[in-house]
Amino acid sequence: MTTTVPRNEPTTAIATAGEPGEDRSKHARRFGLPVATALVMGNIIGGGIFLLPASVAPFGTISLVAFAVLTVGAIALALVFGRLAERHPRTGGPYVYAREAFGDFAGFLAAWSYWITAWVSNAALAVAAVGYLDVLLPLHDSKPATMAAALVLQWLPAVANLAGTRYVGAVQLVATVMKFVPLLLVAVGGLFFFDADNLGPFEASGSGTLGAISASAAILLFSYLGVESAAVSAGEVRDPRRNVGRATILGTLGAAVVYLLGTLAVFGTVAHDELTGSTAPFSDAVNAMVGGSWGGSAVACMALVSMVGALNGWTLLSAQTPYAAARDGLFPAAFARKRRGVPTVGVLVTVVLASLLTVYNYTAGSGGVFEILVLVTTFTATVPYLLATAAQIYYLASGQAHRVSRARLLRDGVLAAVAAGFSVWLVAGSGYAAVYQGVLFLFAGVLVYAWMSARNHRTTRTATPAVAGDTAAREA
Known part of the structure; x- marks a missing residue:
């Protein structure tokens, strides 16, 4: 039966104790600020x-302006998530915020959309990682070997997740350090x-300043997905009211610095005409800096570490939102089962x-279809983003922001x-085909919601006569 929390009061019971009924074995360990920040940075910066x-x-270099505009929007979104995490410090992030503000249906749409984002992104990330693995171990002549490598790259992070949150945090921290050291160099x-x-x-595109900014921003949109990572895993973070917001801001700022410096450095070391046709721009930049041809192998190693770290974090996130929704009766109950701090069913279904x-x-050779799915x-991802920001606007406009000064309210x-x-700009930048396909995914989710609601209704009707009978017997 669906458990409903009053919409007009912040949830406070889980600020320090975590999710009730969790398995807190030696393999389950809460994330501190460094690991939570690494989770945000690692998920924002995958292999892109x-x-x-x-x-x-x-x-042209006007794309750096688009980067700056996107950074401002991403930081604003990160700050909103931080505010909402103070109010609702629970696992689920945008799902929790949407449901608390607007009810079960909005919460389900946020959870469903985010879940689709996670597992489709994992598939895309693994396929892209194989491209870098091919530099080290030539696989392009064997489609079965290429496919097997992509599957291994997906299942290794899943195994780390199934081992427990203690290992998820360790892998994420090590992968983030190994990734950012060479990137910053x-x-x-x-x-x-x-x-x-x-x-x-x-x-350089001839489409005018505004047109070039919008067009380049459309390509860069996917680069900032992941700002919600700490909020989604709030139940696994120590002192979430304080650390979720801090980790979100620090992780987003850190990712922005790496993005902007890295892009600027490549722009300045590789000739523009060569860069437009490059398939490995960082390799070309390293070769231009130090000479030789070893840059390709070095960058391929960095890319693999980056993507495995991102897969590790996204695998956890892909299970956390269905876990939160299942606890409220909006996803099948199996998704609410945890072992060693990890929703194991969510991890397995996602992978x-x-x-x-x-x-x-790989078998259908449907590159175009797969690219559309990636754009989807x-x-x-913007559906839960928009619902979360709408929840914050609702709280502010309805006067539910308690004990807040007028300056902070503004x-x-x-x-x-x-x-x-x-968030609206993200939707517009996705393109007509992606929005069309995405809406179809959402409509499929509506059918799932109808089935879960009917099931909950039948459970409620079955339980009600039993409760009434017990009450009558006690009164007699």
Whole structure:
């Protein structure tokens, strides 16, 4: 039966004790601020950083302006998540915020959309990782070997998750450190080899300033998905009221610095004409900095570490939102079972779905379909983003922001408005095809919600006569 929490009061019971009924074995350990920050940074920066400079080079250096605009929107969204986490410090993030503000249906849509985003993104990330693995171990001549490698790259993080949150945090922290050290070396070291002649024109696409910013931003939209990572796993974070917001801001700022410095360094070390046709821009940048051809192998190693770390974090997130929804009766009850601090059914179902999608991609040769599915994740991720920002606007406008000064109320209102605009921009940037496909996914979710609601209703009707009978017997 659905458990409903009063919408007008913040949930406070789980600020320090965590989710009730959790299995807190030696393998389950809460994330501190460093690991929570690493989770945010690692999930925002997957493998896209290694491709982004070449992807936006055709638009010119104006793409750096688009990066800056996106960064402002992402930080505003991060601040909104931090505020909402103070009010509802529970596992589930946007799902919890949407349900508390607008009811079960809105909460289900947030959970369903986020779940789709997670497992489709995992499939895409694994397939992209194989491209870098191919630099080290040539696999392109064997489709079965390529497919097997993609599946292994998905199941290894799943195994780490099934071992317990203690190991998830350890893998995430190590992967993040190993990833950012070389990335920062390239980003900072590239500034010493910076040549302004390599930058090319400011606006190279011929579509005008606003058109170029919008077009390049559409490519960069996916790069900031993951700002909600700490909020989604709030139940696994120590002192979530304090640390979720801090980790979200620190992780988003850290990712923004790496993105901007890395892109700028590559722009300044690789000639513009060469960069527009590059398939490994960071490799080309390293070769330009130190000479030789070993850069490709080095960057391939960095990309693999980056993507495995991102898969590790996204695998956890893909199970956390269905877990929170299942506890409220909006997902099948099996998703609410935890072992060693991890929703094991959610992890297994997610990795199986991602694996099936990966197999389909390789056996059907449907590259175009798969690319559309990847773009769909940009749209599906914005659904919970928009619902979460709408929840914050609802709390502020309805006077439920207790003990808040007028200055903070105004500041929070501006941040919520910017975050909402950013979310709408994400939808627009996804493209017509992605929005069309994404809406179909949402409609499929509506059918699932109808089935779960009917099931809950039958359970309620069955339980009610028994309760009434017990009451009558006691009165007699």
